[in-house]
Amino acid sequence: MSIESASATAATPAHPSAAVPGPIIATRRLGKVYGSGKLKVEALREISFDVDPGEFVAIVGPSGSGKSTLFYVLGGLTSATSGSLFIQGQDFSKLSDAQRTRLRRSHIAFVFQRFNLLPTISARANVELAHEIAATGKPFDNQMFEHLCELLKIQGRLNHRPSELSGGEQQRVAIARALITRPAILLADEPTGNLDSQNSEAVLSMLHSSSREMNQTVLMITHNSEAAQIADRILHIRDGQILKIEPGSRRICRER
Numbered sequence: 001m002s003i004e005s006a007s008a009t010a011a012t013p014a015h016p017s018a019a020v021p022g023p024i025i026a027t028r029r030l031g032k033v034y035g036s037g038k039l040k041v042e043a044l045r046e047i048s049f050d051v052d053p054g055e056f057v058a059i060v061g062p063s064g065s066g067k068s069t070l071f072y073v074l075g076g077l078t079s080a081t082s083g084s085l086f087i088q089g090q091d092f093s094k095l096s097d098a099q100r101t102r103l104r105r106s107h108i109a110f111v112f113q114r115f116n117l118l119p120t121i122s123a124r125a126n127v128e129l130a131h132e133i134a135a136t137g138k139p140f141d142n143q144m145f146e147h148l149c150e151l152l153k154i155q156g157r158l159n160h161r162p163s164e165l166s167g168g169e170q171q172r173v174a175i176a177r178a179l180i181t182r183p184a185i186l187l188a189d190e191p192t193g194n195l196d197s198q199n200s201e202a203v204l205s206m207l208h209s210s211s212r213e214m215n216q217t218v219l220m221i222t223h224n225s226e227a228a229q230i231a232d233r234i235l236h237i238r239d240g241q242i243l244k245i246e247p248g249s250r251r252i253c254r255e256r
């Protein structure tokens, strides 16, 4: 069963982002510098690219190349030092803090490289809280939740706190937490980094179908060039710069 057909609100049209013309994400010469003087690190340099609504983009590059920094900047979790970022045509730097937060909460969901689950509450409560914070105005979709848990194989772990879960289980809870809000944009930093090949395939196919069926825009960071093949386009980053952008094969390639 697909993600969309599993949902109680299956009649929901494609994400409203589909109605907005032009790219859902646009960056122009984005730069990010950490520190100063001898400690200065140019983590991003002149990053310019557009992402269309519903597009699946993989971002690959070696460790330290700036992938997570780009993730934080695109999600408005840290600001760029130079250049511009447009989300649904809105210049992020021209929004007030409150407007930026509102746009982020209602449109963007994150799967963090280090999961960032709240440690004091259960896996289930982590997912429920994400839905509350997104303030979509829609009731919690239990059918969608159960379907996500089944696909991610976390049904039996929902009443446990993150510290009682394995790294891979925490990662899968973090993915359920991100998808439950049906975000226009999903930013995922190494979402298969802690998973064995079977779970990794399940997660990749889930991201693929939510991008296709709900017109969700997915940006997935990965160091795994085979996982990246699922994307429409693959953006290669080296030393904070775009090295090249190439088409993906749009299918799941098995890890060798």
Ligand SMILES: Nc1ncnc2c1ncn2[C@@H]1O[C@H](COP(=O)(O)OP(=O)(O)OP(=O)(O)O)[C@@H](O)[C@H]1O
Residues within 6 Å of the ligand: 034, 035, 041, 042, 043, 061, 062, 063, 064, 065, 066, 067, 068, 069, 070, 113, 223
């Ligand atoms: N808060 C920070 N302060 C100073 N330098 C930082 C900070 N965060 C990241 N960096 C540096 O910026 C560069 C890019 O880091 P980033 O975390 O974006 O890399 P990455 O591509 O995500 O690497 P990985 O694959 O290991 O996760 C690195 O040289 C890193 O040391």
Ligand SMILES: [Mg+2]
Residues within 6 Å of the ligand: 067, 068, 069, 113, 189
């Ligand atoms: Mg990283």
